[in-house]
Amino acid sequence: MDNQNNTPSEKRESYKTSKNIFASFKFAINGLIYCFQTTRNFRIQILFGALILVICSIFKCSLNEYMIIISTIFSVLILELLNTSIESLVDLNVKNKFNKLAKISKDCSAASVLLASCNSIFVAAFIFFPKIKLILFS
Numbered sequence: 001m002d003n004q005n006n007t008p009s010e011k012r013e014s015y016k017t018s019k020n021i022f023a024s025f026k027f028a029i030n031g032l033i034y035c036f037q038t039t040r041n042f043r044i045q046i047l048f049g050a051l052i053l054v055i056c057s058i059f060k061c062s063l064n065e066y067m068i069i070i071s072t073i074f075s076v077l078i079l080e081l082l083n084t085s086i087e088s089l090v091d092l093n094v095k096n097k098f099n100k101l102a103k104i105s106k107d108c109s110a111a112s113v114l115l116a117s118c119n120s121i122f123v124a125a126f127i128f129f130p131k132i133k134l135i136l137f138s
Contacts, residue, residue, distance in 0.1 A: 032081075035081055035084050041080060041113070042077070042080050045076050049076070052073065059131045065127050072119065073120070076117055082112070083112065083113050090102045
């Protein structure tokens with residue numbers, strides 16, 4: 001959301017910490033909605049996460065395997081949210097000017113998502129390859 005689209009009350013309240021738990025949840029949900037609407041990678045990661053959960057169901061994964069998969073999916077999504085947040089802060093500070101430190105910040109932030117995504121592939125391989133092998137060779 002662009003700063004120019006904020007209402008005066010949103011601008012006034014944006015720097016404060018909420019003392020109302022329901023307002024805090026509303027702000028968090030607004031962040032999820034913003035990331036979903038504006039970040040292609042977040043939508044792709046949600047799609048792949050849902051697909052993996054369907055595959056878990058097909059392979060009748062154990063509760064422990066589900067928990068590992070869900071934790072891995074959430075780690076990727078959390079890092080994508082943080083990446084979006086860091087990129088937005090950097091863009092706010094540097095505007096349209098190149099800044100080497102801004103580039104480093106954005107690149108490192110993106111790298112954290114890349115590493116979590118690679119980790120999710122390893123986790124999926126660890127859980128699904130034995131199940132696939134059992135189906136193919138039994």
